[in-house]
Amino acid sequence: MKSSRRAGILREGWTAHVNDYAIGCDWGLNGDVLVVCDALGDIKAFNGKSGKLLWEFTEIHDNGLLTTSVNPEGSLVATAGQDGNVFIWDLSSGICATKFKIGSGWIEHLSWSQDGKYLAATCSRNVHVINEKGEEIWKSEPHPSTVSAIEWSKKNELATACYGRVAFYDVKSSKLSQKLEWKGSLVSMVLSPDGDIVACGSQDNSVHFWRRSTASDSMMSGYPGKPSSLDFDHSGTLLATGGGEIVTVWSFQNSGPEGTRPGQLELQSKPISCLSFAPRGKQLASGSRDGTVIVWSLKNDGDGNAVGAAMMTDQVSDISWRPDGRALAATDGKGQVTTWRISK
Numbered sequence: 001m002k003s004s005r006r007a008g009i010l011r012e013g014w015t016a017h018v019n020d021y022a023i024g025c026d027w028g029l030n031g032d033v034l035v036v037c038d039a040l041g042d043i044k045a046f047n048g049k050s051g052k053l054l055w056e057f058t059e060i061h062d063n064g065l066l067t068t069s070v071n072p073e074g075s076l077v078a079t080a081g082q083d084g085n086v087f088i089w090d091l092s093s094g095i096c097a098t099k100f101k102i103g104s105g106w107i108e109h110l111s112w113s114q115d116g117k118y119l120a121a122t123c124s125r126n127v128h129v130i131n132e133k134g135e136e137i138w139k140s141e142p143h144p145s146t147v148s149a150i151e152w153s154k155k156n157e158l159a160t161a162c163y164g165r166v167a168f169y170d171v172k173s174s175k176l177s178q179k180l181e182w183k184g185s186l187v188s189m190v191l192s193p194d195g196d197i198v199a200c201g202s203q204d205n206s207v208h209f210w211r212r213s214t215a216s217d218s219m220m221s222g223y224p225g226k227p228s229s230l231d232f233d234h235s236g237t238l239l240a241t242g243g244g245e246i247v248t249v250w251s252f253q254n255s256g257p258e259g260t261r262p263g264q265l266e267l268q269s270k271p272i273s274c275l276s277f278a279p280r281g282k283q284l285a286s287g288s289r290d291g292t293v294i295v296w297s298l299k300n301d302g303d304g305n306a307v308g309a310a311m312m313t314d315q316v317s318d319i320s321w322r323p324d325g326r327a328l329a330a331t332d333g334k335g336q337v338t339t340w341r342i343s344k
Contacts, residue, residue, distance in 0.1 A: 015336060017335045018036050023066065027329070078112070143167075180212070231284075238298060246264050247296070274286070291312040
């Protein structure tokens with residue numbers, strides 16, 4: 001391990017490595033553990049403060065790992081990959097608590113319900129929901145195309161995105177709650193904290209969003225690439241979007257974002273690869289294909305300034321704030337794992 005380079009509010013933390021392209025990182029056990037998985041199928045758990053390796057397993061998914069998700073309590077992490085299996089690991093012990101076979105297809109997305117009782121997993125055009133014991137409680141009908149994103153809007157309501165639509169399902173009653181249609185290929189999705197606003201990045205280099213309460217929709221176009229990175233701040237006022245070298249931030253305060261000018265955050269030289277708002281306040285972390293991690297301090301209208309910056313060794317694959325907002329972790333394409341303390 002070695003100290004990480006930093007500037008501004010990013011203070012030296014620790015650096016470690018995994019064996020291949022780092023799929024993602026997430027904090028567990030109230031920030032005491034940072035879990036990182038790579039494309040080979042390896043999983044490693046590090047001490048969140050020191051970076052000491054606590055436990056690891058190699059090649060847990062045949063042919064590679066594709067996605068991970070830590071439950072809301074921070075006690076469990078789910079992994080899935082090309083072998084159609086879902087594993088649920090105990091973060092404190094490293095024991096595999098549950099194993100569930102979804103099918104023979106790739107599992108590309110995982111998402112825990114808000115109360116942590118259910119885990120949703122996508123497999124091609126279907127979505128499966130299991131409980132902590134690995135028992136399947138619901139399975140969707142086939143979607144019109146491969147499911148590109150999932151997210152829970154309520155503890156029993158799951159949102160799914162695919163070509164042409166976003167659908168909301170009540171997994172308790174197995175009923176379709178709402179369907180929002182638009183003729184286009186949706187590649188990403190994020191919900192506002194209250195669940196009313198649904199924003200999706202589209203294959204046609206635009207961001208499309210709906211207000212569920214009115215079913216009204218709108219579109220923000222002009223991106224140079226697909227907006228695959230999206231994130232709302234904790235208040236649901238600001239929506240940060242990628243889709244190029246510039247982070248574009250739309251404000252939903254008052255009657256926005258329609259008819260308003262978005263904030264434009266310019267520093268990174270290659271397209272944005274990941275975005276993450278801090279748990280509180282208006283600090284946004286952005287990662288880029290140029291290997292830079294930048295922390296921005298934003299205003300209510302979406303404009304802002306860079307307050308911290310650091311360099312990774314390759315394109316940034318994931319960014320994760322510690323639950324208390326006092327530390328930040330990032331991973332990159334060469335398997336580097338880096339953390340920083342956030343100064344006031």
